[in-house]
Amino acid sequence: MVVDVFREADGRLQGVLETSDGRRDSFASTLDLLRLLEGLELTSDPGSVAQPEPSRGQEPGAEVNHG
Numbered sequence: 001m002v003v004d005v006f007r008e009a010d011g012r013l014q015g016v017l018e019t020s021d022g023r024r025d026s027f028a029s030t031l032d033l034l035r036l037l038e039g040l041e042l043t044s045d046p047g048s049v050a051q052p053e054p055s056r057g058q059e060p061g062a063e064v065n066h067g
Contacts, residue, residue, distance in 0.1 A: 001040070
């Protein structure tokens, strides 16, 4: 997704949102942009896998001794 955003002299945002399938939607205010973003069906990027967070009280990679 690519979002081109421009600020008008009066402070309003306007621009164009282009999706990976080639669809282009223009917006003339922040609310318009939020509505466009809300209508998108996003999928997660298969190349970015979320890493599990370490348990509280443990440093990443720390061994636990139970005995």
